[in-house]
Amino acid sequence: MAVMLRNTETGYGLVAILFHWTIAALFAGQVTLGLVMTGLADEEPEKFGLYQWHKSFGLLILLLALVRLTWRLINWAPDLPAGMPVWEQRAARLAHVFLYAAIVLVPVTGWAFVSSSPLGIPTFAFYLVVVPHLPVPVSEAAEAVLQRVHTSLALISAVVAVLHVGAALRHHFVRKDAVLRRMIVPARRRCGD
Amino acid sequence: MRRLSILSAFIIVLFTLPALADALLSQASGRYRIDAAKSRIGFSVAQVGGGGISGVFGEFTGRFEINGRDISRSKVEISIAPASVATGQPRVENFLRGKAVLDAVRNPEVIFRSSKVTRTGPQSAVIEGLLSARGRQKPALFNVELVKRAGRRIVFRVTGDIRRAPYDMQVGYPIYSNIVKFEMTLIGRRI
Numbered sequence: 001m002a003v004m005l006r007n008t009e010t011g012y013g014l015v016a017i018l019f020h021w022t023i024a025a026l027f028a029g030q031v032t033l034g035l036v037m038t039g040l041a042d043e044e045p046e047k048f049g050l051y052q053w054h055k056s057f058g059l060l061i062l063l064l065a066l067v068r069l070t071w072r073l074i075n076w077a078p079d080l081p082a083g084m085p086v087w088e089q090r091a092a093r094l095a096h097v098f099l100y101a102a103i104v105l106v107p108v109t110g111w112a113f114v115s116s117s118p119l120g121i122p123t124f125a126f127y128l129v130v131v132p133h134l135p136v137p138v139s140e141a142a143e144a145v146l147q148r149v150h151t152s153l154a155l156i157s158a159v160v161a162v163l164h165v166g167a168a169l170r171h172h173f174v175r176k177d178a179v180l181r182r183m184i185v186p187a188r189r190r191c192g193d
Numbered sequence: 194m195r196r197l198s199i200l201s202a203f204i205i206v207l208f209t210l211p212a213l214a215d216a217l218l219s220q221a222s223g224r225y226r227i228d229a230a231k232s233r234i235g236f237s238v239a240q241v242g243g244g245g246i247s248g249v250f251g252e253f254t255g256r257f258e259i260n261g262r263d264i265s266r267s268k269v270e271i272s273i274a275p276a277s278v279a280t281g282q283p284r285v286e287n288f289l290r291g292k293a294v295l296d297a298v299r300n301p302e303v304i305f306r307s308s309k310v311t312r313t314g315p316q317s318a319v320i321e322g323l324l325s326a327r328g329r330q331k332p333a334l335f336n337v338e339l340v341k342r343a344g345r346r347i348v349f350r351v352t353g354d355i356r357r358a359p360y361d362m363q364v365g366y367p368i369y370s371n372i373v374k375f376e377m378t379l380i381g382r383r384i
Contacts (some may be wrong), residue, residue, distance in 0.1 A: 042284075043291030045364045052368065119284060122242045124368045130242040 001188035011187030019068040062107035102157035113146035222261025225381030239370040248280035273303040345383040
């Protein structure tokens with residue numbers, strides 16, 4: 001049986017699985033990095049470099065998210081398991097929509113926050129490409145607001161992601177269905193299909 | 194005939210200029226104290242994509258001695274208070290004063306002491322010496338140009354590029370250049 005790149009009615013294809021885990025790992029790393037770097041005093045020499053890595057990986061997430069969303073639009077997700085209560089189906093769909101939105105909005109608000117800073121520190125993504133600032137108002141007030149929006153959105157997303165992980169584990173260990181497994185093992189095409 | 198006289202004048206000027214410069218230098222000979230209130234020590238650090246950080250050091254003291262007979266024996270010493278750095282952006286200033294850059298609390302002085310002065314033109318010279326900052330002492334070189342001399346006052350324009358890394362101040366590199374460009378107007382008053 002050949003591994004499917006595209007999703008099927010019952011399982012995820014390899015592309016969707018790679019997007020899911022890559023962005024999940026990057027997002028978890030970014031939340032951790034964000035907490036570490038904002039916890040450092042401004043005068044700590046490491047802080048500047050950590051911010052640059054945070055900005056670089058944030059832009060990478062945004063890029064991957066846009067490609068992933070495009071892929072998602074041309075690949076319907078597999079059906080939810082039969083017998084799932086309606087409220088769980090709604091909660092799952094809501095969480096998925098929120099997390100899809102988050103992987104775009106969290107980096108965009110971070111980019112806007114950096115762009116609004118009167119410090120004007122350039123974003124030199126992965127020390128390779130200078131990424132221009134977004135056309136947003138530049139002031140201490142705008143920077144403070146956008147920082148709060150970015151941080152709050154990131155933390156709420158982290159909470160939703162934890163609930164999402166919890167739900168996946170519940171499906172695997174309590175309901176013993178294929179919800180988690182199908183996000184690990186790609187769908188396969190039977191010979192002759 | 195007219196062309197010949199212009200040529201003669203040119204030759205005369207060419208040969209008398211060094212003598213004039215020597216005379217000027219001889220008159221400038223003496224010890225001076227830097228007038229910090231009227232002098233300016235500016236700096237700039239370029240950033241990727243254009244622009245950068247620029248500012249001044251507001252507090253400094255210094256003195257120099259011009260040896261009119263042998264310019265190479267002239268001396269200069271300047272002490273800058275890193276805490277006096279000003280850029281117009283308080284967050285940048287605090288960062289520059291902090292331990293990531295100038296570490297002004299533990300190293301309250303940046304000192305330059307000359308060791309060699311080499312004349313490069315009628316009114317210019319290169320000054321070599323040691324620059325101490327952040328507890329490190331490294332060779333440094335500045336270009337000096339005599340701008341004006343009037344009475345007991347003498348004005349120099351001083352430029353020089355100092356690399357940050359040898360002083361362990363490379364934070365922000367390569368987004369911010371390793372080179373700090375100094376541009377100073379130093380006004381000396383004869384002691």
